[in-house]
Structure formats: structure tokens, C-alpha cells
Amino acid sequence: MVKPVILAVDDDASVLGAVERDLRQHYRADYRVMRAASGAEALETAKELAARSTPIALFLADQRMPGMTGIEMLRAVRQVHPSSRRVLLTAYADTDVAIAGINDIGLDHYLMKPWDPPEQRLYPVLDDLLSEWRSRVRPTFDGIRVVGSQWSPESFEAKEFLSRNRVPYEWVDIDADAAARALVKSVAGDVDKLPVVLFPDGTRLIAPTTIELATKAGLQTQANRPFYDVIVIGGGPAGLANALYAASEGLRTVLVESQAPGGQAGTSSMIENYLGFPAGVTGADLAGRAVAQARRFGAEIISAHKVVGLRREDPYRVVVLDDASELTAYAVVLATGMSARMLDAPGLAQLQGVGVYYGAAMTEAARYRAKDVCVVGGANSAGQGALFFSRYARRVTMLVRAPDLQPTMSRYLVDRIRSASNIDVINGVEVQAVTGNGSLETITVKSPERGDERAIPASAMFIFIGVKPHTEEFAGILERDEAGFLLTGAELPQEHGRPRGWTLERPPFMFETSIPGVFAAGDVRAGANRRVAAAVGEGSAAIHSVHRYLRTV
Numbered sequence: 001m002v003k004p005v006i007l008a009v010d011d012d013a014s015v016l017g018a019v020e021r022d023l024r025q026h027y028r029a030d031y032r033v034m035r036a037a038s039g040a041e042a043l044e045t046a047k048e049l050a051a052r053s054t055p056i057a058l059f060l061a062d063q064r065m066p067g068m069t070g071i072e073m074l075r076a077v078r079q080v081h082p083s084s085r086r087v088l089l090t091a092y093a094d095t096d097v098a099i100a101g102i103n104d105i106g107l108d109h110y111l112m113k114p115w116d117p118p119e120q121r122l123y124p125v126l127d128d129l130l131s132e133w134r135s136r137v138r139p140t141f142d143g144i145r146v147v148g149s150q151w152s153p154e155s156f157e158a159k160e161f162l163s164r165n166r167v168p169y170e171w172v173d174i175d176a177d178a179a180a181r182a183l184v185k186s187v188a189g190d191v192d193k194l195p196v197v198l199f200p201d202g203t204r205l206i207a208p209t210t211i212e213l214a215t216k217a218g219l220q221t222q223a224n225r226p227f228y229d230v231i232v233i234g235g236g237p238a239g240l241a242n243a244l245y246a247a248s249e250g251l252r253t254v255l256v257e258s259q260a261p262g263g264q265a266g267t268s269s270m271i272e273n274y275l276g277f278p279a280g281v282t283g284a285d286l287a288g289r290a291v292a293q294a295r296r297f298g299a300e301i302i303s304a305h306k307v308v309g310l311r312r313e314d315p316y317r318v319v320v321l322d323d324a325s326e327l328t329a330y331a332v333v334l335a336t337g338m339s340a341r342m343l344d345a346p347g348l349a350q351l352q353g354v355g356v357y358y359g360a361a362m363t364e365a366a367r368y369r370a371k372d373v374c375v376v377g378g379a380n381s382a383g384q385g386a387l388f389f390s391r392y393a394r395r396v397t398m399l400v401r402a403p404d405l406q407p408t409m410s411r412y413l414v415d416r417i418r419s420a421s422n423i424d425v426i427n428g429v430e431v432q433a434v435t436g437n438g439s440l441e442t443i444t445v446k447s448p449e450r451g452d453e454r455a456i457p458a459s460a461m462f463i464f465i466g467v468k469p470h471t472e473e474f475a476g477i478l479e480r481d482e483a484g485f486l487l488t489g490a491e492l493p494q495e496h497g498r499p500r501g502w503t504l505e506r507p508p509f510m511f512e513t514s515i516p517g518v519f520a521a522g523d524v525r526a527g528a529n530r531r532v533a534a535a536v537g538e539g540s541a542a543i544h545s546v547h548r549y550l551r552t553v
């Protein structure tokens, strides 16, 4: 935790030196004693410390200073350090000013010069004020602080990105913290430029892009080598398993992930069917363990870069990233998975991130404590989401298009949902529209069968309505099925008794796509069994095919 500051301010160098000495002698163990030789310098220091999230516990300022008086300075710093204690050093003639200051700027105390002996005339007063300050102010978090609004989708995205990448941060809501709002205004010039992200070294980012945030938060965003044996695209369970096995078997391996390692599994509140975890494991925990394990074997994991292109330059495969940089390797494994399908209804786009969420936005659960929320969808992920949010929300209403939860949801989830006292299920409805002033308030659903509409008040809706594969970047380059999933091995479309466009004598290896040396594993592969264990299995097994391929180049 950061040591709070006591700031002494006086233009008279000998008085300032004496104050500083006395303060240090008594408070140096718990406070950092700083000095400023004018009101303007004090104001500057106060702003800098606020930007670094270092609290000033107490200002001790002389009234008589040229340019800016003590009272004027103490008034100005109230904006940036509203909870600091403020003490004025006065001469006898300034007593009236000091008394007026008590009403005017909430001055806590005035001390007559000289204050000797400090044991009687200085420390008892300051001890009282500081202990009162400590009782009201919580200790400052000594890490990254995300200052934003719960109504800002960009603030939500920054929080999601940091938490999914397991970067600890403190959330500061400008709607609940006047000092934070003032700070945003002073550094960003405007409270709409959100979030402001404050770093422990005193620097800050205003409304940062993902790559700016990732780089500043210390995540690896650039490859260390010009060339690899294998490039893995996507850091879900399949990609992580693939990178882990590749690196552990001595291959120079880099994994490129557009958001955060963990993939869909990383967003799961509790995975209960993964081998070896009888009590279940959260997706975040599983992802964190896998990342640590892959890195231990030497795999590089690059975050916040999307792969946007793939080229064949025999015998190399070239992968193009979203900043136009390129990575080259002998082999590429695509493990780009799939993601939630977006719901299309009036109002949804405007309220996304401020009440409307896709998937289990776990960082938001606590915000909806004791509120009413809806979960849209009727498959396993929706069931897990409903159970997770029922721990926080007053009531969870599931909006399901099908007439029954089964057969799309596993029996054990259906049983748990039916026995949960605060989960309702409405079957046979579709979302028509959502409305809300600044955040979600009402969801209108329609029953296509009965034709009737009803409005359901809700503070949040979490949507789980199916998936689409992440393969748009590879359309026209690799063979895909009708839904866009990648075709591999024996599944590749045949022409004249061999895969269409295939020029090699040998048939494609298992997991190999229509380009030799380019493999696909996990949910992105057509016909995959879309489960964590299956993705891990495919990612691990695909390395066997990579080895076979590497023997040919």
C-alpha cells in the first residue's frame, strides 16, 4: 500500500525547513513528508499525487505567501484531495482569516506560529486529525486503477480485458466518487473520455485501445523472434494445449490471441465436467494454469493482436497481424474457436455493455446484486449463466425460444434450475426490443405462437444464443463448411479422388486443412465435439500431425 503524504507549504525557507524537520521526526514511519515553497507548487504537487493515486493525508500551509495565500491554496486542492485534513499556519494577525476559513473551506485547524514545543503544540493536534483521516479513508490500492463509469461500454471492455488477462486492478466509479470524477475532468478534460487508467508509475491512459492497455499493463504484445516452428492462432483450451505440447516437445512456438487466453472456457463461471476437477474449476482458473504451464515450457503468448491474414510461401507459412506485422513459421495451427451469436433487435446495440451482455459477463455480476436480470437462451451455457447470476440477482428470468429446456440443456442443469427458488423460465418467447435510459430497463418479448407481447422489467440481460466460428479471415484461403467451420483431413471436399486443390502425393494428415502445414483444432474445426476436454484433446493431438509435417519440410 502507498504511504500517504503530509505536505508542508511555506515560502519562508527557514520556517519550511523547521516544519519539515518536526513532521519527519514524528511521522516518518507512517507518512511521507513532502514540502512545497509556494501555493502554486503545492497545487501542482497535489495534482501529480492525485494522478498517481497517492493520497495526501494532511496539508500544513502558511497563510502568508505571495501569489497564492494558504487559504486560496487549500481551497483549490479540495477538488483533487477532498478528504485531506487542512491546517493553516498563522500569525496572530491572521486569526480572523483562519476563523473565516473554517466555514469557508472547511479548514480543520489553525496553528499559531511558533509551535514549540511540538510535543505539546503540534503533534497532539495533528495526531487527532490524522487518526480521523485514517478512520475515514480506505488504504490506497498500489496497482492499476480503472476510473470510469458503469454506464460506459469502453470502461466495461477495459475491465473485462484486464480481468480476463488476470491483471489485478481497482475499479473506481466516477458516479460514486466525486474526487475520481474531478480527476477525470482534470486529466481528460471531459468526463466522456473513459476510462482513465492510472498506473502505479504515475502515468495514465485516457480511453485506451486494447493494444495500448495490454502493452502498458505489461502483457506480451510483440513476438521475440522473427521465425518459429509453429504459430498457434487462438488461446482457448485447444490453442493453449497445442502451444504447451509444441513447446514441451522442443518446438519454437508462439501463440497469438486477440483478446485474452482462455477463450470461451475462460468466460465460464464453473466447468464441472473437466477431468481431474471433481469440485469443478472456473474458466479463469483453468486458463491461468494453462498459460503458466505453456510459458514454463517456453511458449510465447502474445495478447491483444488479431490474426487477419494467412499466406503460403513454401516452405513457410506467413501469418499477418492486425497491425500489419507478420510472423513466419513452418506450420500454423488454427484454434480460433467460435463466439456468441449476436441478437438482433431494436435497442440492443445501444445498450450493449450497459445492461446488455453476451455470455457470462462475470465482472458485472456483483453490480446486479438484489436486482432482476434475464438470461436469454436455453442451452447449457445459458443454464450455467442463470445459476451463476442467481447467486447475486434477486430474480433471474430465463427467456427461452424452445418450448422446453430439454433436450438442448443437460439434465443435471435442468434439475438445478428447476430447484432454484429465484430462477423462472419463460419458454416459447423471442426478444423483440429492449429499452432503457442510459442502461437497460425493459425487455419486450413476443410469443410467435400466441402472438402476444409482454414487457419484462430487468436491469441486465445476458445473452447465450448460439455461436459462429472465427474463420472470416480465412474465407477463400481454407476450405470451410456451410456454417464457416474449418474442414480438415478426411472431411476435406474431394475432387477426382483427392482433396480439392491438394497437390501433394500424401493425403492430408489428421487435423490438416486444405493448405499443407496449416492445421485446425478445437471448436473452429467442423465436426468438433464442442467441449473443453475435446478442445484440449484436439490441441494436444494436433501436435503429432505437426511433427509429421515438419519431417517433410
Ligand SMILES: Cc1cc2nc3c(=O)[nH]c(=O)nc-3n(C[C@H](O)[C@H](O)[C@H](O)COP(=O)(O)OP(=O)(O)OC[C@H]3O[C@@H](n4cnc5c(N)ncnc54)[C@H](O)[C@@H]3O)c2cc1C
Binding pocket: 233, 234, 235, 236, 237, 238, 239, 256, 257, 258, 259, 260, 261, 262, 263, 264, 265, 266, 267, 268, 269, 270, 271, 272, 273, 274, 305, 306, 307, 308, 335, 336, 337, 338, 339, 359, 360, 381, 384, 470, 473, 521, 522, 523, 524, 529, 530, 531, 532, 533, 535
Ligand atoms: C459460457 C460458456 C460455458 C462453457 N462451459 C463449458 C463446460 O462447462 N464444459 C465444457 O466442456 N465446455 C464448456 N463450454 C465450451 C468450451 O468452453 C469450448 O468448447 C472451448 O472453449 C473451445 O475451445 P477452443 O480453444 O477450441 O476455442 P475458444 O475457447 O473459442 O478459443 C478461441 C480463441 O481464439 C481467439 N481468436 C479467435 N479469432 C482469432 C484471431 N483471428 N486471431 C487471434 N485470436 C483469435 C479467441 O479470442 C479465443 O480466445 C462453455 C462455453 C461457454 C461460452
